[in-house]
Amino acid sequence: MNIRDQIFEKVTSFPTLPTITQRLLSIIEDPNAADAEIGRVIQYDPALTANVLKAANSAFLGFSKPVSSITEASVRVGKKWIFQIAVSSLIYSNLNVFAKGYELTAEQLWRHSMAVALMSENFGKILRLGDTGMIFTGGLVHDIGKIALHDAVDEYYDQLQEIVDTDELSFEEAERKLLGIDHAEVGALIAEHWKFSPAIIDIIRWHHYPQGAEQITSAIDIVHAADALCMMEGFGLGKEGLQYHVCQESLSRLDLTKETVETAVSRVMDSLENIEDMFSDKPAECAAVRR
Numbered sequence: 302m303n304i305r306d307q308i309f310e311k312v313t314s315f316p317t318l319p320t321i322t323q324r325l326l327s328i329i330e331d332p333n334a335a336d337a338e339i340g341r342v343i344q345y346d347p348a349l350t351a352n353v354l355k356a357a358n359s360a361f362l363g364f365s366k367p368v369s370s371i372t373e374a375s376v377r378v379g380k381k382w383i384f385q386i387a388v389s390s391l392i393y394s395n396l397n398v399f400a401k402g403y404e405l406t407a408e409q410l411w412r413h414s415m416a417v418a419l420m421s422e423n424f425g426k427i428l429r430l431g432d433t434g435m436i437f438t439g440g441l442v443h444d445i446g447k448i449a450l451h452d453a454v455d456e457y458y459d460q461l462q463e464i465v466d467t468d469e470l471s472f473e474e475a476e477r478k479l480l481g482i483d484h485a486e487v488g489a490l491i492a493e494h495w496k497f498s499p500a501i502i503d504i505i506r507w508h509h510y511p512q513g514a515e516q517i518t519s520a521i522d523i524v525h526a527a528d529a530l531c532m533m534e535g536f537g538l539g540k541e542g543l544q545y546h547v548c549q550e551s552l553s554r555l556d557l558t559k560e561t562v563e564t565a566v567s568r569v570m571d572s573l574e575n576i577e578d579m580f581s582d583k584p585a586e587c588a589a590v591r592r
């Protein structure tokens with residue numbers, strides 16, 4: 302069996318994400334869904350409720366009186382924030398993996414993913430896009446393919462490195478050349494397996510090469526730009542930092558000014574620190590996939 306087939310088999314044997322994840326994603330993607338709906342979904346999952354309340358009561362938000370229900374929390378901090386914490390909490394255990402081949406500790410992979418999610422969300426807000434919840438999630442899971450590909454990357458480490466150096470290819474191009482598949486494609490397969498929306502699957506699949514998408518959306522351009530920027534800012538470099546190819550067409554389509562980028566970077570720095578605190582001691586056991 303070739304490497305591509307082995308990876309494919311591995312991905313399809315992954316446990317699926319709890320159905321609550323899809324329900325949360327469909328609510329956030331539905332502009333007609335009521336704010337209270339998100340609380341109604343979360344409240345039936347005690348562990349997830351505990352995580353969201355813990356985050357809501359963290360020092361970051363500084364409420365004088367702690368909140369004791371999801372409804373109360375969503376009134377104070379808003380549906381979008383509740384959604385972000387809930388989805389991050391459900392994805393956390395999947396991204397909390399030592400991606401050996403990529404030279405990324407579990408903490409670095411999580412930090413990079415969260416930084417890209419926050420940066421993407423900020424760009425979405427600045428560009429006044431409506432679906433920033435979906436863009437945040439796309440950013441959060443863009444490198445999810447690494448959790449399935451890191452063993453193979455580790456095994457062929459020297460050859461991959463040589464291809465990057467001698468052929469001047471980016472790391473994911475070297476993956477494709479040697480392994481027949483890259484982590485973006487593996488990630489898209491995982492997202493399909495998890496029944497994520499086509500918009501999120503496309504973000505993952507084209508996060509290194511937006512020009513390849515049949516329909517280039519702002520969400521794809523944004524996550525690509527956010528990923529590139531997070532690399533430059535040093536949010537989780539690892540092996541992927543080698544020969545990172547930035548898509549100039551994406552940058553011109555987004556037309557982000559220097560000021561916009563600087564604002565987004567400083568906002569991300571602040572939020573990242575606070576969010577890291579929330580996840581610093583392990584979140585309560587939630588229904589997410591564990592391996």
Ligand SMILES: [Fe+2]
Pocket residue numbers: 443444484485508509541
């Ligand atoms: Fe990537």
Ligand SMILES: [Fe+2]
Pocket residue numbers: 413417443444528541
């Ligand atoms: Fe990335």
